[in-house]
Amino acid sequence: MAEGQATGRGAMAPGTEYTIEALASEERTFPPPPGFAAQAVANDRGIYARAEADLEGFWAEEAARLDWFTPWDRVLDWNPPDARWFDGGELNVSYNCLDRHVAAGRGDKVAFYWEGEPGDQRVTTYAQLLDDVGRCANALKALGVRRGDRVAIYMPMIPEMAVAMLACARIGAPHTVVFGGFSAEALRDRINDAEAKLVVTADGGYRRGKPSGLKAPVDAALADGACPSVEKVLVVRRTGQDVTMADGRDVWWHDLVPGQDAACEPERMASEDLLYLLYTSGTTAKPKGIVHTTAGYLVGVSATHRYVFDIKDDDVYWCAADLGWVTGHSYILYGPLANGSTGVMYEGTPDHPAPNRWWDIVERYKVSVLYTAPTAIRAHMKWGPQHAAKHDLSSLRLLGSVGEPINPEAWIWYHRHIGGERCPIVDTWWQTETGAIMISPLPGLTTTKPGSATVPFPGVDADVVDADGHSVPKGQGGYLVLRKPWPSMLRGIYGDPERFRETYWSRYPGLYFPGDGAKRDEDGYFWLMGRVDDVMNVSGHRLSTTEIESALVSHDAVAEAAVVGVADPLTGEAPAAFVILKLGAEPSPGFGEHLRQHVAAKIGPIAKPKTVMFTPDLPKTRSGKIMRRLLRDIAAGRALGDTTTLADATVVEQIRDASAAGKDEE
């Protein structure tokens, strides 16, 4: 297997527990329970044939469920890699998420049950949310934000975050949400790449029982004129902690927003107008601003939300992600609200104050559909099933998984201890770039296999190809590709059309290359095998090895660094760093910890290497490429419990041998 194919779970060094062979031998199958199939939104297999026979007709039918100010002229204009969907149409995303439900007499329906980590609760109906969004939209205008201006959002998971995103959509000001766990530096880079005019933030949020600061990193990001595009900062008071407010720049939300008029005319946006940017890690140090536009995105997320989660009017749907990631954008906010469904939003950590927090929420709000990530399921497994067993989870009828391949053990645990062996599980494969779910069971139709994301969504043409782009026979592994365009696909990388072509469309001209390895079994089911590039998946979050390496070498004492992803029982993968220090710097456990903190400050705590190993050398090929596979083997051979390992004789030997051989790995 090529060097690149050895990153994710399925592709670890031979002999580790999650090899793809082990996965594909998982033979239990779970047909949809008959009662579930009978009532499902998608209960007719014909949906697949229909979409295949007439892709444009299929998506046009889905688009017709939305409200349009002006209908589209053309469903699709496809000049690979440039797609235009629903050209000529005009609509507004916030109108579709709010006004039309209120106009249809559903204003009293709950849009969100929100719960803060300390236990505070807020219930927001569609009518209230529409008013809140109108006020916020007028406040944004009062702060000088105009259609087309970018707005950065750096907030805790509080209702105001959803309000701010929808207010941006209402006035046609694209948002770029930066996850609250990112550092001041990461925030600054994203603000500057997007040239955001306004930052919406809060004094802080609650995490693990303590208030964490958000305003201070914003101040640090903006210090010394580092973000020249930013004119104003709008600040929500959430924790009450002390913050400094810059005169003329910073404005309290409570001073400005509540006094605004609730009525705000939604902008008539063209189908292909920019809805938002969301930065994600690629294979270089610079994150990519993924571009999503208005109509196709909303069509994609609303249709997939409805079919995959089998959404009915009386469902209480909980996507336990953070709004800061694409899962939150598509399946907490836009998809569910476009469908007029009732959601749960929870601010904090799953084990605060105790590991039963989630199950208490499920019981109290009678959650019927739960969508989460394998890393969270594995954490619950570790805490034990007794926490869920204390609660009445009988309201649950469907479970979902996203973010990384789910190992069959976690699948079965989820099925048994959370789903009471009666709930289908939808394992959904997709990415920031795809905008919406691409490979997933339809719960009333698809027989599931633990560990497989099963089959492409109707209209999605996925394939597994070899290095030359030929489809591999069933039962073999290769690279995942998508052959046909889909409405919610990324339209580009902000400001960098060349990188867009290069990253996704150059490996196989005309085919979309997502960067994942996959295998298709004899039944045509897809088994995702992890990334085939230098992107790691840590707790379902994408991290670039290059970005972490850059953060390490930005430290004065570091001469060179290499980072690899290694298997971790809880987080899926974990970053392991190999560091060569400059002359005069002394390797020590304390210094390893210091470097970990340095990475946290540069990127964010999620990027902290789990281990730092000091070495005198790095193994390189003759062409000078770091031999990451060897480093992965070395890192995998070590207990990951200790955070710093001083190079010992065997490591040094292995590295020296490899360097001396200098053989190319590919």
Ligand code: WTA
């Ligand atoms: C991985 C998150 C296997 C994959 C929505 C993809 C998955 C990357 C799955 C995107 C899944 C996501 N099975 N792998 N069900 N879901 N991935 O952009 O490697 O944060 O390319 O989007 O996560 O991560 P992103």
